[in-house]
Amino acid sequence: MLPRPPLLVITDRSQARGDLADIIAAACAAGCRWFSLREKDLPQAEQIALFARLRAVTRPTGATLTLHGPATLAAAAGADGVHLSAGSDPAAARALLGPGALIGLSTHTRAEATAADPAHLDYITLSPLFPTPSKPGYGPALGLPGLTEAAATARVPVIALGGITAATATACRAAGAAGVAVMGSVMRAGDVGREVRGVVVGAGCP
Numbered sequence: 001m002l003p004r005p006p007l008l009v010i011t012d013r014s015q016a017r018g019d020l021a022d023i024i025a026a027a028c029a030a031g032c033r034w035f036s037l038r039e040k041d042l043p044q045a046e047q048i049a050l051f052a053r054l055r056a057v058t059r060p061t062g063a064t065l066t067l068h069g070p071a072t073l074a075a076a077a078g079a080d081g082v083h084l085s086a087g088s089d090p091a092a093a094r095a096l097l098g099p100g101a102l103i104g105l106s107t108h109t110r111a112e113a114t115a116a117d118p119a120h121l122d123y124i125t126l127s128p129l130f131p132t133p134s135k136p137g138y139g140p141a142l143g144l145p146g147l148t149e150a151a152a153t154a155r156v157p158v159i160a161l162g163g164i165t166a167a168t169a170t171a172c173r174a175a176g177a178a179g180v181a182v183m184g185s186v187m188r189a190g191d192v193g194r195e196v197r198g199v200v201v202g203a204g205c206p
Contacts, residue, residue, distance in 0.1 A: 006179025
C-alpha cells in the first residue's frame with residue numbers, strides 16, 4: 001500500500017539548497033510521509049550513513065523511507081523498501097526484502113508501465129512527465145496524455161515524476177496518477193515547507 005498522502009520526495013544533494021536532513025525535516029513538518037534516498041554516485045557505505053541520518057529525521061513521524069538503488073543496498077541500510085532502475089528484477093528484490101517492503105520501478109514508456117508486474121511491485125514511476133533538468137536522457141516529456149494512456153493499462157499504481165510542482169500535481173492525479181514524485185522543486189525550494197504543502201494538496205486531490 002502506498003504511503004499517504006501519495007507524495008514521494010526524492011533526494012538530490014546536487015540540487016539541494018541546504019543539508020538534506022534539514023530539507024527532509026521541513027518536508028516532514030509540511031506533511032510529506034514518503035521519501036527516497038537517491039544519491040547513487042556516493043559509495044555504498046556513505047549512502048548507508050546518509051540514510052541513517054535521514055531515518056533519524058523521519059522516524060518521529062513514521063514516514064516511509066526507501067532507497068533508490070539495488071535491493072541489496074536497501075537491505076543493508078534497513079530501508080522500508082527500494083526503488084529499482086528500469087530493467088531491474090523486481091522478483092529478486094521482493095524475494096530479498098520480503099512481502100512488507102515497498103518496491104517500485106522506474107518506467108519511461110507506456111509499454112514499460114504496462115509490463116510492470118503487480119506480483120512483485122507496489123508502484124511504478126512514469127517519467128519524465130514534463131520537461132525537467134533532473135531527468136535528462138529519458139526521451140521527450142510524456143505529458144498528461146501519455147500519463148493517461150499509461151495509467152489506463154498499468155496493473156500497478158503509477159506515480160508521476162518529472163517536472164512535478166504544486167501547480168501540476170492536481171492535473172496529474174486527474175489524469176490517472178495514483179500519486180506524484182518530486183525532486184528538484186523541493187530540493188531547490190527557498191521555502192521547502194510551502195512547496196511541499198502545495199504539492200501535498202495537489203497530490204491528495206482525486
